[in-house]
Amino acid sequence: MSEYEYDLNPVDHIIADAMGEPGRRTFFIQARAGSQTINLVLEKQEVAGLAESILQLLYELEEKYPELPPISTEPFKLEAELPVEETFRIRQLMLGYDGRQDKVWIIAKALVIKPSGEIADPDEENVPAVRMVATREQMRRMGEHAMSVVDKGRPLCPLCQRPIDRNGHFCPRTDGEAMPIIF
Secondary structure, eight states: OOSSSEEESSOSEEEEEEESSTTSOEEEEEEEETTEEEEEEEOHHHHHHHHHHHHHHHHHHHHHOTTSOOOOOOOOOOOOOSOOOOOEEEEEEEEEEETTTTEEEEEEEEOOBOTTSOBOOTTSTTSOEEEEEEOHHHHHHHHHHHHHHHHTSOOBOTTTOOBOBTTBBOOGGGTTOSOOBOO
């Protein structure tokens, strides 16, 4: 038996995307292998961090292993498959590379709230986990698409780096002394 509740090895489809209006978006990773599809919910900053990590890993692999076949840089279009029904909310993400298979993997562990209200340790045996194994090209596309999704959000305040809403933004760095920033 696999140590993963969902073992998508290899994935046919993988994307990090968002649904909803800026300021109210839900971010998720969607992966499919055969008829099994999972949708894992996470925060915007986690999507940004994952995308940066994926692209950094791919860059480092190209530097360290120049003999690897090059990744296609052809234009692409990724779309989430509907409906997007939450499998679980992510507590922990891990990213790695299997050099024997030339595949990149992501392991996601669920956020589990115990009956006591405590958050379960992601290393506990009963915490659901997903393994998603993809080609370097699939991961490049996922990383680049994720960065574009994150960039489509609300603009950030140049002083405090917090999102600016349509109604404006009170910046704590101005200590109430400046006019609100409105875009």
